[in-house]
Amino acid sequence: MNTARTYLSRSTLALLMLGAALASASAMAAGKADSADALARYQQERAVCISGQSNQDRATCLREAGAAYAQEKNGGLRDDPAQYKANASKRCERLPDADRRDCMARMDGQGTTSGSAASGGIYRELVTRETVSPSAAGGVPAAASK
Numbered sequence: 001m002n003t004a005r006t007y008l009s010r011s012t013l014a015l016l017m018l019g020a021a022l023a024s025a026s027a028m029a030a031g032k033a034d035s036a037d038a039l040a041r042y043q044q045e046r047a048v049c050i051s052g053q054s055n056q057d058r059a060t061c062l063r064e065a066g067a068a069y070a071q072e073k074n075g076g077l078r079d080d081p082a083q084y085k086a087n088a089s090k091r092c093e094r095l096p097d098a099d100r101r102d103c104m105a106r107m108d109g110q111g112t113t114s115g116s117a118a119s120g121g122i123y124r125e126l127v128t129r130e131t132v133s134p135s136a137a138g139g140v141p142a143a144a145s146k
Helices: 002-051 058-072 079-094 097-107
Strands: 112-116 121-125
Touching: 002 058, 079 097, 097 121
Parallel strands: none
Antiparallel strands: 112 121
16 A cells, blocks of 8 residues: 555655646746847847937937847836826826816826827827806906997
């Protein structure tokens, strides 16, 4: 009975080790692909910096490209819509309530957007029309003033 238990334990251990090795190999392959993609992106960004086509001076552009590459290699750069939404909310946090609502509406895509980061900034505009009754405005209609 002891021999059967040892045999079962050894075969289970062997299967676990085989599974771990396969998982590790696939993770390494994915890591190499991600690493190759990160390197390709870095080289492309570096070429833009050197050509002078970025909106930054050369030294800053190269430093930013290197920092992004280092962070991406460590898994720090991810396309995360939830993080984008949180960042947009932070932009509006310090505004008074009425302005914050308008700011959040613009961050949610309402209104019009123009410009780009490369051209110096993104301009978001949302026009809100409010109608005020003459009595609320404190004025007297023009016909009644004569």
